[in-house]
Amino acid sequence: MVGRVIRYLDIADELAAELVGLPPGTRVAGEHDITRRFDVGRAAARAALQELERRLLVRRVQGAGTFVNRRIDYVISQDRRPSWHETVSAAGARPRSVVRGVDVVGLPDDIAARLQLPAGTPAHRLQRVSYIDDLLASCSHEWVPVATVPELGAAMHAAESLDLVLRQVARVEPVRAWTRVSLDVPPPDVLAGLELEASVPVWLVESMSRDGAAGAPVMCSSGWMRADALRVVVELGSSSAT
Amino acid sequence: MVGRVIRYLDIADELAAELVGLPPGTRVAGEHDITRRFDVGRAAARAALQELERRLLVRRVQGAGTFVNRRIDYVISQDRRPSWHETVSAAGARPRSVVRGVDVVGLPDDIAARLQLPAGTPAHRLQRVSYIDDLLASCSHEWVPVATVPELGAAMHAAESLDLVLRQVARVEPVRAWTRVSLDVPPPDVLAGLELEASVPVWLVESMSRDGAAGAPVMCSSGWMRADALRVVVELGSSSAT
DNA sequence: GAGTGGTCTAGACCACTAC
DNA sequence: TAGTGGTCTAGACCACTCC
Numbered sequence: 001m002v003g004r005v006i007r008y009l010d011i012a013d014e015l016a017a018e019l020v021g022l023p024p025g026t027r028v029a030g031e032h033d034i035t036r037r038f039d040v041g042r043a044a045a046r047a048a049l050q051e052l053e054r055r056l057l058v059r060r061v062q063g064a065g066t067f068v069n070r071r072i073d074y075v076i077s078q079d080r081r082p083s084w085h086e087t088v089s090a091a092g093a094r095p096r097s098v099v100r101g102v103d104v105v106g107l108p109d110d111i112a113a114r115l116q117l118p119a120g121t122p123a124h125r126l127q128r129v130s131y132i133d134d135l136l137a138s139c140s141h142e143w144v145p146v147a148t149v150p151e152l153g154a155a156m157h158a159a160e161s162l163d164l165v166l167r168q169v170a171r172v173e174p175v176r177a178w179t180r181v182s183l184d185v186p187p188p189d190v191l192a193g194l195e196l197e198a199s200v201p202v203w204l205v206e207s208m209s210r211d212g213a214a215g216a217p218v219m220c221s222s223g224w225m226r227a228d229a230l231r232v233v234v235e236l237g238s239s240s241a242t
Numbered sequence: 243m244v245g246r247v248i249r250y251l252d253i254a255d256e257l258a259a260e261l262v263g264l265p266p267g268t269r270v271a272g273e274h275d276i277t278r279r280f281d282v283g284r285a286a287a288r289a290a291l292q293e294l295e296r297r298l299l300v301r302r303v304q305g306a307g308t309f310v311n312r313r314i315d316y317v318i319s320q321d322r323r324p325s326w327h328e329t330v331s332a333a334g335a336r337p338r339s340v341v342r343g344v345d346v347v348g349l350p351d352d353i354a355a356r357l358q359l360p361a362g363t364p365a366h367r368l369q370r371v372s373y374i375d376d377l378l379a380s381c382s383h384e385w386v387p388v389a390t391v392p393e394l395g396a397a398m399h400a401a402e403s404l405d406l407v408l409r410q411v412a413r414v415e416p417v418r419a420w421t422r423v424s425l426d427v428p429p430p431d432v433l434a435g436l437e438l439e440a441s442v443p444v445w446l447v448e449s450m451s452r453d454g455a456a457g458a459p460v461m462c463s464s465g466w467m468r469a470d471a472l473r474v475v476v477e478l479g480s481s482s483a484t
Numbered sequence: 485g486a487g488t489g490g491t492c493t494a495g496a497c498c499a500c501t502a503c
Numbered sequence: 504t505a506g507t508g509g510t511c512t513a514g515a516c517c518a519c520t521c522c
Contacts, residue, residue, distance in 0.1 A: 005498085006510070030488065041512040046489085054441045055427045062489045063519030078478055178479040183425060183443075183469065185297045199296045201425075201443060201469070227425065227443070234476040236320055237420040247517085248491070272507065283493045288508085304508045305500030 008047035011038050012055075015048060019057055024070030024093075025133070028058055056228050059135075069228065072132060076181060076205070077235035081174075084130050084138070085160060096131040097160050100139075102153040104146060111143050114178070114208050115217040121145060124152040126162065129193070132229055139193045140223030148172065148218045162219070172218050174209035181205050181234050183227060190224050201227045250289035253280050254297075257290065261299055266312030266335075267375075270300055298470050311470065314374060318423060318447070319477035323416075326372050326380070327402060338373040339402055342381075344395040346388060353385050356420070356450050357459045363387060366394040368404065371435070374471055381435045382447075382465030390414065390460050404461070414460050416451040423447050423476050425469060432466050443469045 004010055011034060019028065029037070034045035049066055052058045059069040072091040076082060088095035106120040115123075123145045130138040142162055144152060149170040159165050166172050186194075186202045194202065203225040211218045225232065246252055253276060261270065271279070276287035291308055294300045301311040314333040318324055330337035348362035357365075365387045372380040384404055386394060391412040401407050408414050428436075428444045436444065445467040453460045467474065 008510075032487080042514090043511050047510080049489090051441060060489065061520080063487080064521075065488055076478070176479065178477075180475060180477050181423075182473055182475045184473065199293060231424055231426065233422060233424045234478065235420070235422050236318070236476065236478060237418065250491080274506080284495090285492050289491080291508090302508065303501080305506080306502075307507055 007038075007040055008044045008051060011040070011044065011048035012051040016052060016055065016057055019052075019068060022068045024068050026068040028066050028068060030065055059228065070132070071229060071231050073233055074225070074230045075233045075235065076179060078176060081163065081176065083161065083163070088132050093132045098129050098131075099156050100127040100129055102126050102156055107143065107145075111220055111222075114206070115143065115145065115220045117145060117217070121147075124149070126152070126156060135226075135229060136195050137229040138223055138225040139190070140221055142219060142221040144219050145217075148216075166218060170218070172211040172215075174211065174219050175213060177208050177210040177217070179205065179207040179234075181232060186224055194224060194226060196226070203227055203230065203232045205232070249280075249282055250286045250293060253282070253286065253290035254293040257294060258297065258299055261294075261310060264310045266310050268310040270294075270308050270310060272307055301470070312374070313471060313473050315475055316467070316472045317475045317477065318421060320418060323405065323418065325403065325405070330374050335374045340371050340373075341398050342369040342371055344368050344398055349385065349387075353462055353464075356448070357385065357387065357462045359387060359459070363389075366391070368394070368398060377468075377471060378437050379471040380465055380467040381432070382463055384461060384463040386461050387459075390458075408460060412460070414453040414457075416453065416461055417455060419450050419452040419459070421447065421449040421476075423474060428466055436466060436468060438468070445469055445472065445474045447474070 015029065031042055031045045031049060034040070034048060035042055038045070049058065049060065053060055056069055056071055058066050060066045070091070070093060072088060072093065074082065074087050084097060085095040103125055104122055105125045107115065107117060107123050109119045112119040112121060123143045126142040126144070128140050128142065129136055144166070149166065152165070155165045155169050156162065163174055166174050182204050183201050184204055185199050190202070191197070191199065205223045205225065207221050208217055209219040210216065257271065273284055273287045273291060276282070276290060277284055280287070291300065291302065295302055298311055298313055300308050302308045312333070312335060314330060314335065316324065316329050326339060327337040345367055346364055347367050349357065349359060349365050351361045354361040354363060365385045368384040368386070370382050370384065371378055386408070391408065394407070397407045397411050398404065405416055408416050424446050425443050426446055427441050432444070433439070433441065447465045447467065449463050450459055451461040452458065
């Protein structure tokens with residue numbers, strides 16, 4: 001079983017073994033290097049690197065090179081209140097969030113249903129993107145009924161965390177009431193929002209938060225997160241065992 | 243913006259538009275067809291089909307052809323008791339499960355911790371694979387302490403559902419106590435178990451069930467499910483809104 | 485400008501499936 | 504056996520990033 005007939009898988013395995021332990025962002029051998037080192041054509045060299053990319057071991061950037069990938073665990077559970085900054089910092093990377101836009105719109109049907117409000121109810125719509133180091137890894141829409149906070153735009157441009165703004169400005173305590181997580185190949189507009197050209201799988205996280213344990217719905221969000229950069233882990237039930 | 247420079251993406255878009263509404267399993271144009279129809283080389287034709295495969299729109303089988311893919315929603319939530327047969331049948335496909343082996347082993351550390359039992363406690367280990375039509379889509383290990391059911395092998399070979407066997411033979415009522423869901427590119431042995439050669443993303447679902455609402459742990463499982471065949475959806479919290 | 489990865493051609497041989 | 508997709512070579516041009 002040692003002699004496999006598929007050249008690029010052998011090359012990929014050999015390279016993969018050399019990658020373990022290297023810090024994320026480290027530059028690895030390029031297609032040309034592999035061509036010379038293993039005496040293969042460019043197709044085989046390329047296939048080997050693409051295999052490593054499929055394994056989420058490396059990230060390839062046109063014009064720049066191939067680098068060791070970092071994949072961060074993003075844990076979602078009932079008790080935990082997830083924070084982009086905490087999660088990303090804890091993994092040793094630099095988090096960043098940018099507000100792309102805040103406006104007031106009438107709630108569309110699906111979002112209104114989630115917030116248990118009539119469609120058309122005025123709400124702030126917050127568009128944000130989040131980064132891991134300098135990689136755009138997440139983009140999300142968040143809705144907050146105007147009734148909850150009359151003013152959101154100014155506060156959000158100053159603060160990083162919507163959760164914090166809601167607590168301090170609106171005096172509410174958002175608690176995760178409902179969350180749905182899945183994975184899809186997103187439509188072109190979402191891919192564009194994540195600055196992705198290729199079709200790749202992306203997490204879809206939808207949620208709704210209430211004030212306190214069972215109060216009024218105060219917030220609702222839909223976010224897409226790159227699956228190659230984040231490993232979403234969803235936990236149901238008591239986390240008594242490991 | 244109409245004239246894109248990347249040929250294979252145009253071809254993929256055009257083919258994708260022609261796929262909508264076709265029943266799963268329908269044969270679609272092969273690489274050779276595309277080569278002739280769009281007057282491109284095989285590399286471009288191949289790239290187009292691979293793009294459709296990345297979008298999970300088609301499934302390619304060496305030697306056989308390219309076919310419209312079927313992706314089934316598999317919903318996991320606290321209240322729901324998921325059943326392979328129910329889920330797959332509801333999607334209009336033919337479910338099948340095969341017991342690959344039943345034996346009694348001492349619980350390994352990680353599984354023992356999940357079941358809150360001492361490591362080495364004797365338990366039945368059940369290895370199963372499940373199919374959607376004739377596609378091997380899931381493989382799983384399930385552990386049941388011998389104390390819960392002295393005999394499992396005979397019963398499982400006759401019945402499809404472990405849940406049913408536990409209810410009828412062991413007189414327990416398994417309730418989902420803890421579940422963790424994520425997505426990974428699995429190690430080679432799991433890929434082999436799913437009869438996959440390429441490295442593809444696969445769901446990992448781990449769970450533990452108790453007897454009744456808060457009784458003794460009765461079952462614990464780890465399963466891998468092909469992400470191209472199943473869209474796992476995890477729901478946390480009350481499913482009050484759509 | 486040098487070097488990277490992305491696209492593409494025109495071939496070739498092979499593994500596999502279906503008939 | 505015919506036809507499919509999988510691997511691979513040896514080229515080519517291009518888009519992009521970095522210096």
